[in-house]
Amino acid sequence: xxxxxxxxxxxxxxxxxxxxxxxxxxxxxxxxxxxxxxxxxxxxxxxxxxxxxxxxxxxxxxxxxxxxxxxxxxxxxxxxxxxxxxxxxxxxxxxxxxxxxxxxxxxxxxxxxxxxxxxxxxxxxxxxxxxxxxxxxxxxxxxxxxxxxxxxxxxxxxxxxxxxxxxxxxxxxxxxxxxxxxxxxxxxxxxxxxxxxxxxxxxxxxxxxxxxxxxxxxxxxxxxxxxxxxxxxxxxxxxxxxxxxxxxxxxxxxxxxxxxxxxxxxxxxxxxxxxxxxxxxxxxxxxxxxxxxxxxxxxxxxxxxxxxxxxxxxxxxxxxxxxxxxxxxxxxxxxxxxxxxxxxxxxxxxxxxxxxxxxxxxxxxxxx
RNA sequence: UGGGGUGUAGCCAAGCGGUAAGGCAGCGGCCUUUGGAGCCGCCAUUCCCAGGUUCGAAUCCUGGCACCCCAG
Numbered sequence: 001x002x003x004x005x006x007x008x009x010x011x012x013x014x015x016x017x018x019x020x021x022x023x024x025x026x027x028x029x030x031x032x033x034x035x036x037x038x039x040x041x042x043x044x045x046x047x048x049x050x051x052x053x054x055x056x057x058x059x060x061x062x063x064x065x066x067x068x069x070x071x072x073x074x075x076x077x078x079x080x081x082x083x084x085x086x087x088x089x090x091x092x093x094x095x096x097x098x099x100x101x102x103x104x105x106x107x108x109x110x111x112x113x114x115x116x117x118x119x120x121x122x123x124x125x126x127x128x129x130x131x132x133x134x135x136x137x138x139x140x141x142x143x144x145x146x147x148x149x150x151x152x153x154x155x156x157x158x159x160x161x162x163x164x165x166x167x168x169x170x171x172x173x174x175x176x177x178x179x180x181x182x183x184x185x186x187x188x189x190x191x192x193x194x195x196x197x198x199x200x201x202x203x204x205x206x207x208x209x210x211x212x213x214x215x216x217x218x219x220x221x222x223x224x225x226x227x228x229x230x231x232x233x234x235x236x237x238x239x240x241x242x243x244x245x246x247x248x249x250x251x252x253x254x255x256x257x258x259x260x261x262x263x264x265x266x267x268x269x270x271x272x273x274x275x276x277x278x279x280x281x282x283x284x285x286x287x288x289x290x291x292x293x294x295x296x297x298x299x300x301x302x303x304x305x306x307x308x309x310x311x312x313x314x315x316x317x318x319x320x321x322x323x324x325x326x327x328x329x330x331x332x333x334x335x336x337x338x339x340x341x342x343x344x345x346x347x348x349x350x351x352x353x354x355x356x357x358x359x360x361x362x363x364x365x366x367x368x
Numbered sequence: 369u370g371g372g373g374u375g376u377a378g379c380c381a382a383g384c385g386g387u388a389a390g391g392c393a394g395c396g397g398c399c400u401u402u403g404g405a406g407c408c409g410c411c412a413u414u415c416c417c418a419g420g421u422u423c424g425a426a427u428c429c430u431g432g433c434a435c436c437c438c439a440g
Binding site: 014016018093097102103104105106107109134159162202203204205206207209214250251252253254255256257258259260261262263264265266267285314315316317341342344346347348 | 378379380381391392393394399400401402403404405406
């Protein structure tokens with residue numbers, strides 16, 4: 001059945017249901033499918049619970065991917081991305097926390113690893129496309145002359161937010177076969193294909209922090225950290241009201257672990273230079289203006305000043321109306337119509353026009 | 369040691385003779401391809417201690433103890 005016309009697709013297989021079904025669907029559609037699983041880190045370097053099975057790059061995951069590939073009768077390779085992943089993803093993760101910000105490593109991983117190194121590997125293998133199990137839609141829009149990512153049909157599972165940083169050149173070679181499929185259908189398909197991971201749990205943590213304890217991870221990664229940052233000041237309305245464990249271990253919007261003040265209090269700001277963590281009541285989290293950097297344009301070539309968009313400020317966030325004001329190629333200011341809660345430096349802001357991803361950037365600061 | 373006040377969960381606190389509200393913290397679960405948030409559930413057999421009155425006491429009485437304030 002192999003003909004010269006068949007296109008070759010590399011599917012990034014994590015061992016989970018979504019990427020497994022992705023591979024199965026493409027194979028059924030007649031593509032020449034190659035399964036590739038990325039080895040991104042070693043457990044002994046990264047610590048935590050080695051037995052954790054829900055992580056996207058864990059050990060069990062690699063075995064599952066191999067077994068699924070065998071079942072589907074497609075070739076399967078494991079590629080060693082430890083070096084680049086450690087440098088780009090883990091390195092950025094640690095740096096950002098040390099700056100008092102809250103990174104989203106999935107964003108960097110998508111840009112640098114899946115649509116960076118993996119795509120280069122796919123090209124080297126002679127593949128025309130890379131496909132993943134992301135829930136997002138992708139189309140080429142003739143009138144815009146751009147590749148446009150948009151929200152998945154299954155809006156509850158939509159992952160378009162995490163894909164804003166992928167370049168146009170990379171999207172040109174990308175497929176998201178699950179964009180129109182509901183999660184429940186994916187599981188049903190997995191059953192039908194007889195895939196062993198049909199009932200496997202969702203992953204829900206940072207893959208390289210398998211015990212979901214990033215504080216532990218940072219302390220192990222930066223040996224002197226605990227000593228340097230312990231016992232900083234907790235500040236409310238300008239007054240020192242307590243102590244904290246160290247600024248990197250908090251994030252804006254956080255409520256737990258601050259101590260009892262007779263009412264709920266939240267982290268409102270983190271100052272790495274003084275090791276101070278500012279806290280306040282819920283209202284103190286409401287802000288209207290942010291500055292985003294490292295911007296990438298997706299569904300539009302550029303932003304118009306005052307352009308109306310719907311913006312998401314974190315992964316699970318209802319998009320709310322705002323106006324964008326570009327400052328330069330990589331920077332824009334965003335003014336929300338209504339104050340937005342807990343805008344967090346280091347997280348991504350993604351701009352939508354309806355279902356389409358217009359652009360995204362990393363939140364750098366709040367103005368008011 | 370004169371006068372006044374207060375002692376209820378880790379913290380704040382309601383209750384004022386009828387069988388221990390609520391909030392914060394904590395813990396458990398749900399949710400979730402990031403961190404947070406959110407939601408649900410749990411959390412005082414007992415009210416500083418000892419007696420007493422009462423069918424019934426955290427609530428009333430007596431006596432201790434502790435802390436606070438005002439005086440000296």
